[in-house]
Amino acid sequence: MVLIAHATIILALSSCKKENTPTGGGYQYQPFTKDLVAGRWIKSCDPQYVHNSECSSEHQIYVDDFPGALNTQNLTCGCTIKVYLELDGKDIQINGSPIDFMGNKLQATVRDADITIIYKGSTLPFSFLRIKVVGN
DSSP states (O other), rough: OHHHHHHHHHHHHTTTTOOOOOOOSOOOOOOOEEEEEEOOEEEOOOOOOBBBBBBOOGGGEEEEEETTOOOOOOTTTTEEEEEEEEEEEEEEEEEOOOOOEEHHHHHHOOOEEEEEEEEEEESSSSSOEEEEEEOO
């Protein structure tokens, strides 16, 4: 009787539908693309130039933060994450090194799940920017 029960359990388990899992030791996430709009700019001062709570105009910056823009799947994909400014049908990478943009510098930073867009200038010559985040 025990032998029959054991055989029935083995048959039942072997007939269970297995999920498709890739070979090679683990799940591999797919590359991703996220579209963001930077439009909630906060005027600030470049932290390395703040003296006695004062900031000269040449060290003023505008910052738009995207806390939690990247999810766990994005962060564990093993991808290189790049941030682009979408401008006139072109993608211009802005993380890594600042770019010249409208008379000042524009750059992005990626820290953990957060993305920050920084425009260094005393005035903001635009109201929003289209941003693309790509992991591949």
